[in-house]
Amino acid sequence: MLYRIFLFIFFLISYSQANAEADINAQLIQFDDEWIGSLYASTEVYERTTASIDIDSTGYLNVGLSYGDMIGSYYMEGFTNYGRADNVDINDVGIFAAKSYFHQSLTVYFSTLHEWRNTKGFPVLDLDIFDQREWRSTLGTTYQMFDWMQLGYSFNHDRLLSGNRGITDVENKNIHHHDVTLTFTYKKFEPYIRYYRGQYRVRPGEPITSEDTLEIGIGFNF
Numbered sequence: 001m002l003y004r005i006f007l008f009i010f011f012l013i014s015y016s017q018a019n020a021e022a023d024i025n026a027q028l029i030q031f032d033d034e035w036i037g038s039l040y041a042s043t044e045v046y047e048r049t050t051a052s053i054d055i056d057s058t059g060y061l062n063v064g065l066s067y068g069d070m071i072g073s074y075y076m077e078g079f080t081n082y083g084r085a086d087n088v089d090i091n092d093v094g095i096f097a098a099k100s101y102f103h104q105s106l107t108v109y110f111s112t113l114h115e116w117r118n119t120k121g122f123p124v125l126d127l128d129i130f131d132q133r134e135w136r137s138t139l140g141t142t143y144q145m146f147d148w149m150q151l152g153y154s155f156n157h158d159r160l161l162s163g164n165r166g167i168t169d170v171e172n173k174n175i176h177h178h179d180v181t182l183t184f185t186y187k188k189f190e191p192y193i194r195y196y197r198g199q200y201r202v203r204p205g206e207p208i209t210s211e212d213t214l215e216i217g218i219g220f221n222f
Contacts, residue, residue: 022041022042022043023041023042023043023221024039024040024041024221024222025039025040025041025219025220025221025222026038026039026040026219026220026222027039027040027217027218027219027220028217028218029215029216029217030215030216030217031202031213031215035057036056036057036058036202037056037057038054038055038056038057039054039055039056040052040053040054041053041054048067048068048069049065049066049067050065050066050067050068051063051064051065052064052065052066054083058085058086058206059085059086060083060084060085060204061083061084061085062081062082062083062084062090062204063081063082063083064079064080064081064082065079065080065081066078066079066080066096067079068096073099074097074098074099075096075097075098075099076095076096076097077095077096077097078094078095078096079093079094079095079096079113080092080093080094083204085204085206087119088117088118088119089117089118090115090116090117090118090204091115091116091118092113092114092115092116092136093113093114094111094112094113094114094136095111095112095113096109096110096111097109097110097111098110104144105143105144106141106142106143106144107141107142107143108140108141109138109139109140109141109142110137110138110139110140111137111138112135112136112137112138113135113136113137114133114134114135115132115133115134115135115136116132116133117131117132117133117134118131119131131162132160132161132162133160133161133162134158134159134160134161135158135159135161136156136157136158136159137156137157137158138154138155138156138157139154139155140152140153140154140155141153141154147185148184148185148186149182149183149184149185150181150182150183150185151180151181151182151183152180152181152182152183153178153179153180153181154178154179155176155178156176156177156178156179156198156200157174157175157176158174158175158176158199159173159174160173160174160175161173175198175199175200175208176198176199177196177197177198177199177200178196178197178198179194179195179196179197179200180194180195181193181194181195182194188220188221188222189218189219189220189221190218190219190220190221191216191217191218191219192216192217192218192219193214193215193216194214194215194216194217195212195213195214195215196212196213196214196215197212198210
């Protein structure tokens with residue numbers, strides 16, 4: 001699937017050079033001795049309305065649309081996404097809110113969304129035992145320690161509303177995980193280290209795992 005990444009990199013870098021509103025970010029992630037390449041791009045298609053696309057080397061593709069604006073001192077955003085992996089379609093609708101403190105060095109944010117996950121067969125049968133609905137919420141914060149270093153933490157809670165029959169690692173309908181991220185910035189490069197603890201998905205198209213994991217990656221901002 002890596003050829004898809006290369007094609008999108010070529011197309012989106014060319015597009016970003018012609019469109020000053022475009023935001024392009026590529027990442028290379030090492031996770032459990034596996035390297036995953038991903039590319040994210042977004043652009044403002046109308047006033048305060050943003051379209052985005054996310055693709056990675058596992059075959060996962062996501063397209064999204066969001067509308068955001070400042071309400072007083074809070075940034076508020078509504079969004080919807082459609083994702084497609086090898087064996088699952090993912091649809092979600094949600095809201096995001098954030099507020100900055102101390103001259104924007106500290107940001108606190110919250111997001112909540114409703115997600116539908118529909119299987120497409122393993123590999124040819126339509127097995128609805130893996131279909132799921134989830135209510136996912138995140139409360140997190142980032143702190144800009146220095147111009148070149150940022151520390152982030154988030155607490156993530158998932159409520160499995162239906163369809164958890166096919167998940168052997170989940171014992172109840174409420175799962176959660178924590179992650180801590182240390183990000184370094186040097187020009188257009190952003191290497192980072194992230195630690196996961198709890199029950200979570202490595203990528204949206206992957207199954208839930210309960211293994212503590214250390215992720216190492218680097219981002220490239222075009």
